[in-house]
Amino acid sequence: MIELKVPTSFGDCTSRQLEFLSRLLLLELPAADIKVRCFLSFTGLVLVKSNPALVDGLLCYHFRHKLHGDFILDTDRFADMISRLNWIDQPVTLFDLPQKIGSAQACNSRLYGLQLDAWLMLDLLYGRYAETKDAELLDQMMAVVYTRPGELFEEGKHIARNARRFKRIAPWKKHLVFLWYTAVKLWLMQKYYYVFAGSGSGDETPVDEMIMGLISSLNEGNVANNPVIKTTDVHEVLFELNRKIEYSKSLKSKTTK
Secondary structure (H helix, E strand, O other): OOOOOOOOOHHHOOHHHHHHHHHHHHHOOOHHHHHHHHHHHHHOEEEOOOOOEEEOOEEEEEEEEOOOEEEEEEHHHHHHHHHOOHHHHOOOOOOOOOOEEOOEEEOOOOOOOOEHHHHHHHHHHHHHHHHHOOHHHHHHHHHHHEEOOOOOOHHHOOHHHHHHHHOOOOHHHHHHHHHHHHHHHHHHHHHOHHHHOOOOOOOOOOHHHHHHHHHHHHOOOOHHHHHHHHOOEHHHHHHHHHHHHHHHHHHHHHHOO
16 A cells, blocks of 8 residues: 655655746646646656546546556545645745755755845845846845855845856756745745834835835934944844834824723
């Protein structure tokens, strides 16, 4: 008896499974096709016949497994297994980046330790790439996320140069970085709700306004502090700003009662 297991989320996938899924997503196939292809790849099954056939009164698909030989799966169980991959066409959830690409090391997959100005650059490039699908912007995202030992961000002075090292990386591997940051940004927006909540109208604060707000809220009126703030861990900055906004809103709430 073959025990069939499939990942339950992006975070449950291996690096190889993530790359396979990323490749399919880039092809913009229908979600149902992607799920079936992922099911076959993740379980190691090969579909022998595309149409089901009657076996002991049940409609079944015929498969072959490289270790276990021929294998049948009735249509109901097959549909149940495919439904376990419904997370594929839902908003992407957190997963870990591949640790290395060549000699370049990934930043922390939750951005801990990444300085503020590097995150601001990453977010800006992400937004531009989402709009334009310009491959050079994705390479520049890669250059922020993956750095060589001893390499400093230096306000992004060498991003375009460093991005060239990722030009020949397979597109689906680079697309994984886009998917990863999509999930991380959603997580940040939930974790630091007040920073991203804007005016309360339900609209997201424009990026340029948010950047100015981040800096001006934390420099205590002294622009000389800006360089220090920009090199501070992004989570430290967002936590402090979130705390300040939450406190300010609680005071306003009390005064209006």
